[in-house]
Amino acid sequence: MLGLIAMGAAGIVGGRSVQDRLAKAIAPIQNADPTGLISLLPLGATFRYYSVTGSVPSRDAANYRLDVRGLVRRPMSYTLTDLEKMPQTTLVRDFQCVTGWRVPEVQWSGVRLSDLLDAAQPAADARAISFGSFDGTYTESLTIEQARRSDVLVALQMLGRPVTHAHGGPVRMYVAPMYGYKSTKWLSSIELTADVVPGYWEDEGNYDVDGWIGNSNGRDDEPVG
Ligand SMILES: Nc1nc2c(c(=O)[nH]1)N[C@H]1C(S)=C(S)[C@@H](COP(=O)(O)O)O[C@H]1N2
Ligand SMILES: [Mo]
Numbered sequence: 001m002l003g004l005i006a007m008g009a010a011g012i013v014g015g016r017s018v019q020d021r022l023a024k025a026i027a028p029i030q031n032a033d034p035t036g037l038i039s040l041l042p043l044g045a046t047f048r049y050y051s052v053t054g055s056v057p058s059r060d061a062a063n064y065r066l067d068v069r070g071l072v073r074r075p076m077s078y079t080l081t082d083l084e085k086m087p088q089t090t091l092v093r094d095f096q097c098v099t100g101w102r103v104p105e106v107q108w109s110g111v112r113l114s115d116l117l118d119a120a121q122p123a124a125d126a127r128a129i130s131f132g133s134f135d136g137t138y139t140e141s142l143t144i145e146q147a148r149r150s151d152v153l154v155a156l157q158m159l160g161r162p163v164t165h166a167h168g169g170p171v172r173m174y175v176a177p178m179y180g181y182k183s184t185k186w187l188s189s190i191e192l193t194a195d196v197v198p199g200y201w202e203d204e205g206n207y208d209v210d211g212w213i214g215n216s217n218g219r220d221d222e223p224v225g
Contacts, residue, residue, distance in 0.1 A: 047103055049166045056135040056186055064170050070192035071126035080170050086111045096213055097180040108174045110155035114148045128196040132189035140184045140199035151176035178211035
């Protein structure tokens with residue numbers, strides 16, 4: 001009881017309470033875990049399934065579309081088959097969430113985002129990308145320079161098989177050099193914008209817009225270099 005009161009007093013830091021941040025970090029786990037048990041387990045080397053919305057519709061080759069739009073000369077709309085026919089890149093990297101869990105050596109395959117940007121021909125004033133999800137809520141952002149890196153993929157495969165619905169399939173982002181929140185699940189749109197539009201957690205959780213792994217955001221107990 002005393003401990004709880006002490007935590008409450010210590011919780012008001014920098015205008016945003018620790019409890020507030022914790023509640024927001026834990027909420028996505030509870031959304032994906034109606035039993036509430038997962039959030040009681042110690043964080044280990046396994047994936048959490050995150051969604052900021054209660055349920056997400058399934059999409060497959062019959063109805064999946066990825067739109068590339070905004071400040072581009074050639075707006076594009078890709079089917080899953082279109083994406084599968086493009087050159088695929090495979091990466092094996094640790095996957096790390098800012099809340100402290102990390103999965104070692106995860107294999108990802110997909111189309112380089114830079115290939116999709118080349119096809120769309122960004123206008124001269126396009127300096128950033130805003131990613132949309134068919135969950136209807138989640139958003140993320142990158143600068144064009146970050147988006148053109150060869151380790152930024154529109155991922156079709158994860159762990160050697162098609163990305164599952166729970167992991168954001170059929171198509172999700174995989175931004176290898178950044179924390180997991182930059183990798184939008186259930187990817188539906190790639191919009192070129194003049195300036196960076198901060199994403200869902202950058203607004204709601206005050207996460208860094210530049211989510212480089214190692215810049216711990218003050219949330220990660222064991223950053224990797
Ligand atoms: N659409 C959507 N994408 C998302 C999220 C989300 O809640 N919704 N969570 C992000 C966060 S914080 C992380 S760590 C990863 C988790 O991916 P996973 O659910 O496949 O483990 O997805 C990211 N992409
Ligand atoms: Mo995360």
